[in-house]
Amino acid sequence: RAEILAEVETLPAKAVPGSCQPAEPALKGIKVLDLCQVVAGPTCGRLLAEYGAEVLKINNPNLTFNHTALAGHETQNNGKTCVFLDLKSPDGKKLLDSFIREADVFHCNFAQAAYEHLGVTEEQLREKNPNIILSQINIHSLGGGREWMRGHEDLGEAVSGMSCRYGNSVKPETLPLLVLDHMTGQMGCLGVLLAVYGRLCSGIGQRVQACLSRSSTLAQLPFMLDYDGKVWDEPAGPEAKGYGPLDRIFKAKDGWFYLVAKDTSSIRSIPLLAGLPEDPTALSSALEARAAEGSVDAWVSLLDVPGVTVRRCRFYQAEPPEEDYAKAKGLTKREFHPGVGMLRTTHGAGRLSLTPVISVYPSPAPGADTDQENHPV
Numbered sequence: 001r002a003e004i005l006a007e008v009e010t011l012p013a014k015a016v017p018g019s020c021q022p023a024e025p026a027l028k029g030i031k032v033l034d035l036c037q038v039v040a041g042p043t044c045g046r047l048l049a050e051y052g053a054e055v056l057k058i059n060n061p062n063l064t065f066n067h068t069a070l071a072g073h074e075t076q077n078n079g080k081t082c083v084f085l086d087l088k089s090p091d092g093k094k095l096l097d098s099f100i101r102e103a104d105v106f107h108c109n110f111a112q113a114a115y116e117h118l119g120v121t122e123e124q125l126r127e128k129n130p131n132i133i134l135s136q137i138n139i140h141s142l143g144g145g146r147e148w149m150r151g152h153e154d155l156g157e158a159v160s161g162m163s164c165r166y167g168n169s170v171k172p173e174t175l176p177l178l179v180l181d182h183m184t185g186q187m188g189c190l191g192v193l194l195a196v197y198g199r200l201c202s203g204i205g206q207r208v209q210a211c212l213s214r215s216s217t218l219a220q221l222p223f224m225l226d227y228d229g230k231v232w233d234e235p236a237g238p239e240a241k242g243y244g245p246l247d248r249i250f251k252a253k254d255g256w257f258y259l260v261a262k263d264t265s266s267i268r269s270i271p272l273l274a275g276l277p278e279d280p281t282a283l284s285s286a287l288e289a290r291a292a293e294g295s296v297d298a299w300v301s302l303l304d305v306p307g308v309t310v311r312r313c314r315f316y317q318a319e320p321p322e323e324d325y326a327k328a329k330g331l332t333k334r335e336f337h338p339g340v341g342m343l344r345t346t347h348g349a350g351r352l353s354l355t356p357v358i359s360v361y362p363s364p365a366p367g368a369d370t371d372q373e374n375h376p377v
Helices: 002-010 040-050 090-102 112-118 122-128 153-160 162-166 179-202 212-219 264-268 280-291 296-302 320-328
Strands: 031-034 054-059 080-084 105-108 133-138 207-211 242-244 247-252 255-261 308-312 332-337 341-346
Touching: 031 040, 031 090, 040 054, 040 080, 040 105, 040 133, 040 179, 090 122, 105 179, 133 179, 153 162, 153 179, 153 212, 179 207, 179 212, 207 212, 247 280, 247 296, 255 264, 255 296, 264 280, 296 308, 320 332
Parallel strands: 031 054, 031 105, 054 080, 105 133, 133 207
Antiparallel strands: 242 247, 247 255, 255 308, 332 341
16 A cells, blocks of 8 residues: 555646636626525525626615615625615616516515515516526425515524524524524525526526525434434533533633543543543543643643544634634635725635636625616616
């Protein structure tokens, strides 16, 4: 084996054929109408922009002082042309009609009753543009008993028990991060990518949908399986530290680290920890007491032995060193947003082998592009 590997290292690197050089962004030339509000829907539109799509973001000019309607604008509308358009006005309807005829994707998070009211049902869209892709973001799946309901992150968490696991069964709590909004945006983007590929193969546009309760179900899938002998003892509540005495977080004097060990013998094989109890629960308690005496780096180095996996817990929102780590990993960036100011936002994290994502321009103030020549709203 050693001889073979040594020979491989001496071989010259093969040149990548010209046809396999990085190509243009995957969605270059695809036009998206983004009529979504808040977080989940606009997140999908931002991801599509990062894949190279031309995204026209439309907001209601009558909701400029509605903080809910514009929530997340600064971080979720990067790379989009942002305009105000009153969809209920005669001029607004006329402009929307022209946009629909030119678009490849109609992306929205309307309540079900709004489609007919605005004249944008799937049938009406296809009368104007037979091959258009309809992308919908909702709280619940279409076709189910809750199809007509409206809601946000907290309701999506509640329906799968996620808020009970974060809080407890007596006092459920909404997670501090909008897990489902972002996850649903990712799912919506995947649906559009698949629909675009399907249209390239068949010439037929499709309807795709992502919803918060479906994302919540997927995220909670390990806890939603029932069978004979099932014990419902998953960790829950703000005091939960992990899945067991040897699969949990520990607090050092300068931060936290997560440890997973095969058994206690792996930890007790370390000379400095040889005196710890053999019982997993007792060992965990003893290690918890000793963890506060050393730094995270010291513990990560000490516990790096066969049978043990240990990693620093990172809190990206807190300290400059953590921000540097996130920037180095391509997870975050700081930019000046016209009319808004300097903001820290997520970076394009999608990766494709030969069709890279692009670093989209920062979002301007809501409606800032309304007066552009091509969008005289």
